[in-house]
Amino acid sequence: MLARTSGSLGEAYGQALAELGERDPALVVLDSDLPGSARAGPFGQRFPERFLRIGVMEPTMMSIASGLALGGRTVFVSGFAVFVAGEAYGAVRLSVCYNRANVKIVATHAGLLVGGDGAPYQMLEDIALMRSLPGMTVVVPGDAPTTRAATFAVASFDGPAYLRLTRENLPIVTDGSFTLGRATRLREGSDLTVVAVGAMLARALDVAEELHQAGVEARVLDFASIKPADEKALIQAARDTGAILTMEEHNVLTGLGNLVASAISTTHPVPVRQVGVPDLFGESGNPWTLLDHYGLSQKRALDEAWELLKIRGKVS
Amino acid sequence: MSASGALPETVEQLSATARQIRQDVLRMTYRAGSGHLGGSLSTADLLVALVFHELRIDPGNPGWPDRDRLVLSKGHAAPALYSALARRGFLDAQVLPTLREEGSPLQGQVDHRTLPAVEASTGSSGQGLGMAVGMALDARLAKRPSRVYAVVGDGECRAGTTWEALMAGGQYALDNLVVLVDRNGRETDGGKENAPGIEPLAEKFRAFRYSTLEIDGHDFPAILGALGQARKTKGQPTAIIARTVLGQGVSFMENQPAWRERSPNREETERGLAELGGSL
Numbered sequence: 001m002l003a004r005t006s007g008s009l010g011e012a013y014g015q016a017l018a019e020l021g022e023r024d025p026a027l028v029v030l031d032s033d034l035p036g037s038a039r040a041g042p043f044g045q046r047f048p049e050r051f052l053r054i055g056v057m058e059p060t061m062m063s064i065a066s067g068l069a070l071g072g073r074t075v076f077v078s079g080f081a082v083f084v085a086g087e088a089y090g091a092v093r094l095s096v097c098y099n100r101a102n103v104k105i106v107a108t109h110a111g112l113l114v115g116g117d118g119a120p121y122q123m124l125e126d127i128a129l130m131r132s133l134p135g136m137t138v139v140v141p142g143d144a145p146t147t148r149a150a151t152f153a154v155a156s157f158d159g160p161a162y163l164r165l166t167r168e169n170l171p172i173v174t175d176g177s178f179t180l181g182r183a184t185r186l187r188e189g190s191d192l193t194v195v196a197v198g199a200m201l202a203r204a205l206d207v208a209e210e211l212h213q214a215g216v217e218a219r220v221l222d223f224a225s226i227k228p229a230d231e232k233a234l235i236q237a238a239r240d241t242g243a244i245l246t247m248e249e250h251n252v253l254t255g256l257g258n259l260v261a262s263a264i265s266t267t268h269p270v271p272v273r274q275v276g277v278p279d280l281f282g283e284s285g286n287p288w289t290l291l292d293h294y295g296l297s298q299k300r301a302l303d304e305a306w307e308l309l310k311i312r313g314k315v316s
Numbered sequence: 317m318s319a320s321g322a323l324p325e326t327v328e329q330l331s332a333t334a335r336q337i338r339q340d341v342l343r344m345t346y347r348a349g350s351g352h353l354g355g356s357l358s359t360a361d362l363l364v365a366l367v368f369h370e371l372r373i374d375p376g377n378p379g380w381p382d383r384d385r386l387v388l389s390k391g392h393a394a395p396a397l398y399s400a401l402a403r404r405g406f407l408d409a410q411v412l413p414t415l416r417e418e419g420s421p422l423q424g425q426v427d428h429r430t431l432p433a434v435e436a437s438t439g440s441s442g443q444g445l446g447m448a449v450g451m452a453l454d455a456r457l458a459k460r461p462s463r464v465y466a467v468v469g470d471g472e473c474r475a476g477t478t479w480e481a482l483m484a485g486g487q488y489a490l491d492n493l494v495v496l497v498d499r500n501g502r503e504t505d506g507g508k509e510n511a512p513g514i515e516p517l518a519e520k521f522r523a524f525r526y527s528t529l530e531i532d533g534h535d536f537p538a539i540l541g542a543l544g545q546a547r548k549t550k551g552q553p554t555a556i557i558a559r560t561v562l563g564q565g566v567s568f569m570e571n572q573p574a575w576r577e578r579s580p581n582r583e584e585t586e587r588g589l590a591e592l593g594g595s596l
Contacts (some may be wrong), residue, residue: 060480067450
């Protein structure tokens, strides 16, 4: 693994939110949990009158957010992924999306990396749920700089958005030059493309580095902008490299891998292998060991990469 | 169905308007072949009191930021609201017969996307009430004089989200929020009697920190009196539990659970309209 500094996605979000609150005096933040957990604290300290601690009622928090937004405000709502995307799904669907309310949902604690609290708190289906909603924008940042950029990006348009964050600090692997609807090329290569989101982004770069040591050059795409999706970049990758490996900390049936395979299938189908959580619930454990245990290890991804290269006849 | 946009001020005028709206509801649901007739008739008087008397709204300036907001959380009573909005001048009455047709702005559940005069798209229990709480918070934060009125069904009072929203309204002491409960006592599958568990409703509202009034939801002086009292109440939201009759206004529909869902055939429509002083 490459040596890198790490950063907190939640803190990057909290800092960006406080700056947004400075710029937009109408911006309101709703939080379902303690500010320490959901990271909206800095905003709350600076603008207490615009920081509403709604408490543990995520479905109604979405409806309240919609009511606030329909008056013309930008409203940020933060809470645990399993509650804001799962528990509150019906309200996100009708109150927020169907009403086209300008509500930005920031989900902290997504995925297996929740660790100790286990399956009830390890949200692995939220990309699927949120991506299926008409009009919803979905962003899965892979590090703190992208989280910061994505927070500003979703605040810049009128409409609902879902930002999926990880509790664990993640290695800083981007310069934060995030654009909605655009995949970012983090590494050039023509033998294979690795498309990754969230905590798997740094692992994707590690896989590419290991392949490089073996004489194989992999392109790495940061696909943080899940919706709108950069289908052009995927088709280009299929054309240029002939094989795609996807990496995500999400149920593999309904997430990034699925999106990628579907996007290229009409225009330029090539073999796609998907590294993700099998169709299972998580469990308690050490966050990073859990990733390995559920098939998201660097070694597993590397094995899949070699399989793809064999299929394409690039190695024997 | 002609829209006058006039503002009747007397109880007699409100009663006459309510009769017109009940006629519209009958014609609309007959034509559509569906459309929650019974619950529309039970809510009609509350909506007339709000739209034609209480709300500070202006058909000539529907987007006026300081306007009062009406959120029909029981979104299935859409026919009654559409008729009231048309007769108050917020939409062309010509469109009323298109209820539930493909391409019509008159969706089966009240719809903000297709009809901006509707403040919020609702239909899932409790969500309209939550949105009303958000609107009341918005007005308070912006120091706007807007008041927010949420009309909820009693069936909704079983939903957890309703109580979440009520708790938030009480927690923030939203005295610009009024919750009107259309207490017709008939849930979709209930039929026989008031659904157990909802009562004692007034005690529940009081425990949630609402100034709570119980009235006859078809008695205009009582409705206007309660709304007036709500306007004067400071430091807490108001709940008005309006006892109503499913199918109110048409004798053979009153308190008949079948009319919650079904629509009238031609003969029933003509008979009902005759009772209301109208015709097809």
